[in-house]
Amino acid sequence: MKKTMYEKIWDAHLVYSEEGVTPLIYIDRHLMHEVTSPQAFQGLLEMSRPIRRPEAVLATLDHCIPTINRDQPIKDSIAANQVATLQNNCRINGLLLFDMQGPDNGIIHVVAPENGFTHPGMTVVCGDSHTATHGAFGALAFGVGTSEVEHVLATQTLPQKASKTLLIKIEGKLGPGVTPKDVTMAVIGKIGTAGGNGHVIEYAGSAVRAMSMEGRMTLCNMAIEAGARAGMVAPDQKTFDYLQGKKFAPGPEHWEKAVSYWKSLVSDEGAHFDQVIELDTASIGPQVTWGTSPEQVMAIDQTIPKTSDFNDAGKQEALKNALHYMGLKSGQRMTEVSLDWVFIGSCTNSRIEDMRAAAQVIKGKKVNPKVRAIVVPGSYPVKRQAEAEGLDRIFKEAGFEWREPGCSMCLAMNGDELAPGQRCASTSNRNFEGRQGKGGRTHLVSPEMAAAAAIAGHFVDIRTWS
């Protein structure tokens, strides 16, 4: 029978299945951060259950750590407690932790690939919805709740229902100024935040093949915003080249065998998908969200929709509420909208390519005096690489703040946040009400668009930038 990549990975991980019982699948890798793990460890302790495979776990501190003055004690006592709890739990259980000051520290979805911790064909979980990022390698990677974190620690398995499959084919060359971030946002705009419900997405087509690994990670990262359980891209030579030589990648003694296994994972020609959606790159311009849901998105040269553009009463209501919250009007152009903040960072767009792309746009220019702009690299390796290339100087000379790595303003748990009513161009993945601070207004864009907006003080169509 012809199988999709998802089905191949699923079948290869089935430990137990029986009529009327939720199947049990094996989990190869377990990623962890400080916010969703403490109760899982406590649960294990109460039941005196050991961790089944400590070497399958990689933990980092990212969500609530400060991006400045890292050498000083954390001021927020609750954050400090969460950090200390994870440090403790990792020490007691012998888990690998990329500690706050350590050379490998960074956002979990940046550091795991950087270290070759996630491979094609793996099942990967994390108590975090953006685990979908790792699907870029042709892994089945998805977010889980705290009970499930505990379950995986104790058993290295999870009871899971199989998902449906959705193939999204994106054909053509990306236009000037159009990035993988724009593609993933355009997909969400097309299918909506519930469009992928119950499905695992496989992104395919010439545009996806042409993307770098970093770009594919950005693409898969936001599969969750399309409602999907996971997003994935078939592995190819780029995937193998990216992994070869990385710390936790298969060593030379296994390399060829691993690659030939990985090649066998690609969806069979003619395999059945439950749904297929095709997208032409010619229809995708640089994107910007205007509302409070990732599906409230448009190309930068369009105008904010009006209620009559939607048939659905729910969407009409959502538009009204969003525009009220965002302080915007139907018919407005985003290029007229001025900004208070620019945030370049998050597990969506904080890799070295994102840093390069943003730096390229602002080189020799100055941040608009009304705007506060920060760059938060995804990890220390990204930060060091950027510094080696002199990108930090470009940012600093332009007036950007150059921070220590972490989630920072993506979810504003660490004190980096907007004040009520402030407006931000952000390269992160969620523009929910209050996500970047109570009353804060978030517009999701690519790193290039964010960088240009910082200089101009308002959104610009990156295609007209010089």
Added chain:
Amino acid sequence: MQAFTKTTGVAAVLNKDNIDTDQIIAKQFLKKTEKTGFGKHLFHDWRFLADGSENPDFELNRPEYKGARVLITGDNFGCGSSREHAPWALVDYGFKTIVATSYADIFFNNCFKNGILPIIASFEDRDRLAAEVLASPGVSFTVDLLTQKLTTPGGIELAFEVDPMRKEKLVHGLDDIDWTLTKNELITAFEAKQKAAQPWLYR
């Protein structure tokens, strides 16, 4: 997880629909790093007045309801976020069984993971149970999971449905982990096979 076969305990009525997880456990209590100790914060904003004293008007504060084990409530109980703190708080407070006309999906699943039996009753049955509690506050109901019956001193006998696999887990006090560990041999066999085929996955 504690086994659940049969329980007899005071029934309390909280006659509201759409009680959400924010009301069950308010968000200011979520930053704790433990699973236990949430019971004292259960229904915080209803239970306590601004000065921290007990709100005498809140149903669960009635002296007859002290030590309640069975909660009779309305429609769509547990809606809102997926936070597992909600069942943690209910269990920690002492509730073993909830009787509602419907539940939010994730909350319903989370109950079984934490040793609570959520019973779905018809509006009519729920009203009959509530009426008996209100007529004789402090009355104890008996919930027998083995026979799938809830019985009351007033003579109500309510048969309820429960998924067989979930029932088995509750009866034996097996949480999902316990259940999975009964498949331990299969997991070990899987690992051996995977290690032989893909040794690079193991260190």
